[in-house]
Amino acid sequence: MGSYVGTPIFVNGAIYGVLCFGDPTQRSISFNAHEIDIVELMAQGLGQFIARQGLEQERQALAARKDELLAIASHELRTPLTSINAAIKLIGTGKVGELAPKGQQLIEIIANNTDRLIRLINNLLNLERLESRKLTLNKKACSAQTLINQALTLMQPMAQEQNITLQGNTIDPDLTLWADPDQILQVLTNLINNGLKFSPPHTKIQITAEGDQRGILLAVIDQGPGIPPEDCDRIFERFQQVKDHQSSHQGTGLGLAICREIVKQHHGSIWVESTIGQGSRFLIILPRPIAANPILAEMP
Incomplete structure (x- = not known):
């Protein structure tokens, strides 16, 4: 052995x-x-x-x-x-x-x-x-102003029913971003819809766009009840919502998760800044067109 x-x-x-x-x-x-x-x-x-x-x-x-x-x-x-x-x-x-x-x-x-x-x-x-x-994302150079106008047009009937004013503007009317326009339009309409759910009548929801060193900054700003700090990250998860007993609207709890995933696939970022009793600012950073960012040419 x-x-x-x-x-x-x-x-x-x-x-x-x-x-x-x-x-x-x-x-x-x-x-x-x-x-x-x-x-x-x-x-x-x-x-x-x-x-x-x-x-x-x-x-x-x-x-x-x-x-x-x-x-x-x-x-x-x-x-x-x-x-x-x-x-x-x-x-x-x-x-x-x-x-x-x-x-x-x-x-x-x-x-x-x-x-x-x-x-x-x-x-x-x-x-x-x-x-x-x-x-598959069909990315191309998109006009920020055009996307904002399209989102406002789509959501205007719902806003009118709730007596809420929609307003959009860009600092530079020629501002462009590198994105799939249909998917970014869905992000904007999801964010407006989210604001409409929780905003009281006779308030305003505003969409803005401006360029900075990080890329193109889009913002959807409402005058709703605000989001507690501990919920600002959680609401981008599946089926997560802020409890708001004043809202009679039921959502699926997936709209913000979809927004986050779309922005992520554009190599961008999305987050929210909010103050209780004053409203929320949903912020998105997206890349500029490839001509302004050559490194994007190597990204899917």
């Missing part, structure tokens, strides 16, 4: 196997303390590697299940919800028969909640596409 040295391999606290070294032809090899320490270190490293491999397999399995869930949300939930929503709104018009006031009220409640479910599913799918890099 030869000489061997062995030590157990532990994976997550349980013995996974044994690591052995030796020579089957030698009967009297002695192993010193240093050699034994090396074998134990190798066994420890091997156990950690096996554990990481297991975690990676679990992560891949979770990712596959998440993709399956999103496919179900897209095809098995969104399609019937869209049909249900259309039918409910048709009933609400009275074209298929007059409704009693109580019935009309119930139809409006159902329609509003169906709209919210559809928005939630669409936002989840949009965020997943962004985080998995499945969404």
Whole structure:
């Protein structure tokens, strides 16, 4: 019988196997303390590697299940919800028969909640596409003034319903940024929509743009109730919202997370500055066009 040295391999606290070294032809090899320490270190490293491999397999399995869930949300939930929503709104018009006031009220409640479910599913799918890099950004030089004007036009009807004034301006009307205009337009409309949810009537929401040494600074400024300092980072996470009992508007809790992911993929930054009782300033830094920033030519 030869000489061997062995030590157990532990994976997550349980013995996974044994690591052995030796020579089957030698009967009297002695192993010193240093050699034994090396074998134990190798066994420890091997156990950690096996554990990481297991975690990676679990992560891949979770990712596959998440993709399956999103496919179900897209095809098995969104399609019937869209049909249900259309039918409910048709009933609400009275074209298929007059409704009693109580019935009309119930139809409006159902329609509003169906709209919210559809928005939630669409936002989840949009965020997943962004985080998995499945969404291709078509970046080009964009006019900041044009993007602001488009965002104001899209959100003006909602603002008028709430008696809130929308205002936009740029310090330099020729200010341009390097971005996918459709995605940045979504960021701006999400931020305006967020301000409309929590701003009282007869207040103002303003969008500004200016250039500085960091790039192009966009700001969406509201006169809402403000955000506590401890929530200013948290609200950019999924399904996180500031509790505001004065607001009757329900959101999905994904709008700001989508904004953050879009800005991140533009190599930009987004944050909020807020004062309780005075309002909030959502700030975005985006790159200038490639001609002004040659290093951007190497970025996707």
